[in-house]
Amino acid sequence: xxxxxxxxxxxxxxxxxxxxxxxxxxxxxxxxxxxxxxxxxxxxxxxxxxxxxxxxxxxxxxxxxxxxxxxxxxxxxxxxxx
Numbered sequence: 001x002x003x004x005x006x007x008x009x010x011x012x013x014x015x016x017x018x019x020x021x022x023x024x025x026x027x028x029x030x031x032x033x034x035x036x037x038x039x040x041x042x043x044x045x046x047x048x049x050x051x052x053x054x055x056x057x058x059x060x061x062x063x064x065x066x067x068x069x070x071x072x073x074x075x076x077x078x079x080x081x082x
Contacts, residue, residue, distance in 0.1 A: 034078070043078035051079050 018024045037043045054062040
């Protein structure tokens, strides 16, 4: 999803469950790797490529999805710079 000036975009592609089994497996694998990590630093390292890609693709959506109301405290520690 590329940013387009003046076009409102939905967070649905990032919060709705995947439609196919391959993508579902990839999401579950990523979640398992995060959960098995020993600390937030490890989670941050593992999430860094995904967070960077979203920021490059759509900075506004990236910022919106990282709001405290949308993510847990541990996930926020892993993906946010603040």
